[in-house]
Amino acid sequence: MSKKILLIEDDPTIGGLTHKKLLSKGFQVSWAIDGEKGLKAIYDEKPDLILLDLILPNIDGFEILAKKQNDASIAKIPVIVLSNLYSENDMDKCLKLGAIGYFVKAKVFLEEVIEKIETVLKDS
Secondary structure, three states: OOOEEEEEOOOHHHHHHHHHHHHHOOOEEEEEOOHHHHHHHHHHHOOOEEEEOOOOOOOOHHHHHHHHHOOOOOOOOOEEEEEOOOOHHHHHHHHHOOOOEEEEHHHOOHHHHHHHHHHHHHOO
């Protein structure tokens, strides 16, 4: 059975490309366009992995990470951050909140993100 990925991304271009690429790699993919919908989808769908943007409408990615980390029912779901925030502080904060990877959108090829996802899910 294919692994389920929840994409939480508000940019329609980046989200669309990422969604399409993940589907082409055989993943089941659901896509939430804001933080509130994303958090609800985490609880409703219990995905195998979350690909999370940080700058989101309603609830930002940092808050999603904090809520996830503090709820045992969803805490173990791995999260990879894909954001345009690239300060060391933002990266450190995400890793402290339980993210297992951090990619800067402007500095990464989608293939690299997919490789990380495949590695994480292979080991789970």
